[in-house]
Amino acid sequence: MTLPPSCRWTGDHLELLDQRQLPGAVVFMQLQAWQEVAEAITSMAVRGAPAIGIAAAWGVVLAARVGEELPIAIEGLRASRPTAVNLAWALNRMESAIASSGSVDVEALAGVAAALQDEDRLLTQRLVDHGVSLLNQGCRVLHHCHTGAIATGGVGTALGVIASAHARGVLRHAWLDETRPRLQGAALSAWELGCLGVPCTVIVDGASGLLMRRGEVDAVMVGCDRVAANGDVANKIGTYNLALAARAHGIPFYVCAPGSSIDLATPDGDAITIEERDAAEITHVHGVLVAAPGAQVWNPAFDVTPAHLVTGLITEYGVLRPPYREALTSLALPNQL
Ligand code: MRU
DSSP states (O other): OOOOOSEEEOSSSEEEEOGGGTTTOOOEEEEOSHHHHHHHHHTTSSOSHHHHHHHHHHHHHHHHHTTOOHHHHHHHHHTTOSSOHHHHHHHHHHHHHHHHHSSOOHHHHHHHHHHHHHHHHHHHHHHHHHHHTTOOTTEEEEEOSOOSGGGSSSSOSHHHHHHHHHHTTOEEEEEEEOOTTTTHIIIIIHHHHHHHTOOEEEEOGGGHHHHHHTTOOSEEEEOOSEEETTSOEEEETTHHHHHHHHHHTTOOEEEEOOGGGEETTSOSGGGSOOOBOOTHHHHEETTEEOSOTTOOOOOBSEEEEOGGGOSEEEETTEEEOSSHHHHHHTSOOTTOO
16 A cells, blocks of 8 residues: 655645544645644644654745744744754755745745655655665564654655565564554554555564563664754654663664754754653543553653664765764755754
8 A cells, every 4th residue: 555645735735644543544634824733743643753844844835825924933833842853954944945035935935845845755765775775684673653654755764764674575574662652653653564564563662672682673773853963862752761772682773864853053962852741641542541540640752862872873875873973064964053
């Protein structure tokens, strides 16, 4: 089955795939206003770092169509989620386009948003090709969260590597962390790989240590929401634990990082804002209370994996190896310091 795009522009409004309804139904939301796009990002109807950047770019186009104050729309969209730098990256690109044209030309802005989406398709394909080159014949790869096609404008990042490794006959099996509390692994990654016919098994996040100890994992492959200048990586909560377990078992831990997720203005992981989300994501499952009534909850949506635990950063430029500060600053990244 062909996977749907994360979003598509109709010429007068944005159709956005509602990821919250997957795997049950493929439903596109019809968005007419930037505020609806911001709400879709905050409520995780659209999620995955590249996809939220692309959606936000289209949000600026929607604001321009109805003559709204663009700085207000851009700041509103920027505030919709704090951790993935792709959001700021895409909005900065839209801001530069507005500044360089000196006026608001809706068609030109739609062209910039479409170019961002196209660029993401091309660059994620390149990243995926570099990623597959790291995997050995018959490998079993463990993945966290969801980094597939609908989290991007193209083929995905880490999950794209896994799907491509399968298509090229290199992959033996994919292990998918279910990824509490939003279950992106069980709901989205398993759905995408199922559509593509890739053999995979969902595990609870806490099972990865046992799996590694039993010798069932050859590599860990994850995505990211922001890479700091020293190579520290923010990604879905639980990624850090996985990196520690991988190091303890001598298993390579790879992070897929498109250039749009690399943030040289952030010196290290401590400077990355970690989003904390509603307690109900933990206390309730599909609206049913599963925690003791009144139990206190802490719900950070991301964590930071220190650079020294990362075996390689897979980018569209190639695979970067430590020391990451030098490797990252040598990249010809557009829109960076
Ligand atoms: O909270 P989410 O679901 O937006 O978190 C997503 C992740 O952490 C992904 O791993 C990351 O955005 C990379 S998507 C290519």
